Amino acid sequence: MAGPGQKVLFILGGGPRIGHAVAKKFLSQGYKVAIGRRNTDKTDVDGALPVHVDVTKPETIEAAFQEVESKLGVPNAVVYNAAALTFPPDKDPFAVDPAAFSRDLEINVGGAYAALHHATRLARRHNNPPLVYIATGNVTPFQAHPLAVTLGPGKSALAHLISVGTIAYDAKEFRLYFASQVTDEGGPVPYPQVSGEAHGEAYWKLMNEEGHDWDVRFSVASDGSPRFA
Secondary structure, eight states: OOOOOOOOOEEESOOTTEEEEHHHHHHHOOOOOEEEESEEEEEEEOEEEEOOOOOOOOOOOOOOOHHHHTOOOSEEEEEOOOOOOOOOOGGGGGOOOOHHHHHHIIIIIIIIHHHOOOOOHHHHHHOOOOOOEEOOOSSTTTTTOOOGGGTHHHHHHHHHHHHHHHHHTTTTTEEEEEEEEOTTTTTOOOOOGGGGGHHHHHHHHHHOOOOOOOOEHHHHHHHHHHEEE
């Protein structure tokens, strides 16, 4: 259990690129970190608590928050990093099987909503310091792409939730961000160029700097650091 003043980060979707980099950054700054994923044997981040969660099943998200609270403390930082994309066959966006579309939508926004629900309710019950919730985003809500037919709708809905929360809540209680790495021109970043380290640095800045808009976009400078648009 975290002691007085101890900070706790809970990451849902602990992939080896962004999730692990964010975990390592916060651990290096003295945070207690939990990483939620389906296979807890592959957390691979020394010092992080592996927590079982399947973001397609809301009951496991609730149980995961309860486990984090009991073992580390109430999270004052939550990162939703889970995402799913089914590429359309023959580049025909509406050829994707409806079951695959529904599954990806549940991962991209259903789980994110459940995490928003439990994170904010838990923070309010415990009168915790301001909660910062960061959703790993991209520009598909603002720049449509046929290959992102299952990813874009979920990210669009998630961006809507973040904007709704920003309107509804005082920033002294909850700060919500939809954070996207972009190219220098503001476009989508090819997957091989996605920088986990830049995400870690950007999320750390969002945690500690107020005044950012909910729609956060950053490119990567020549030294690898995030450069906010």
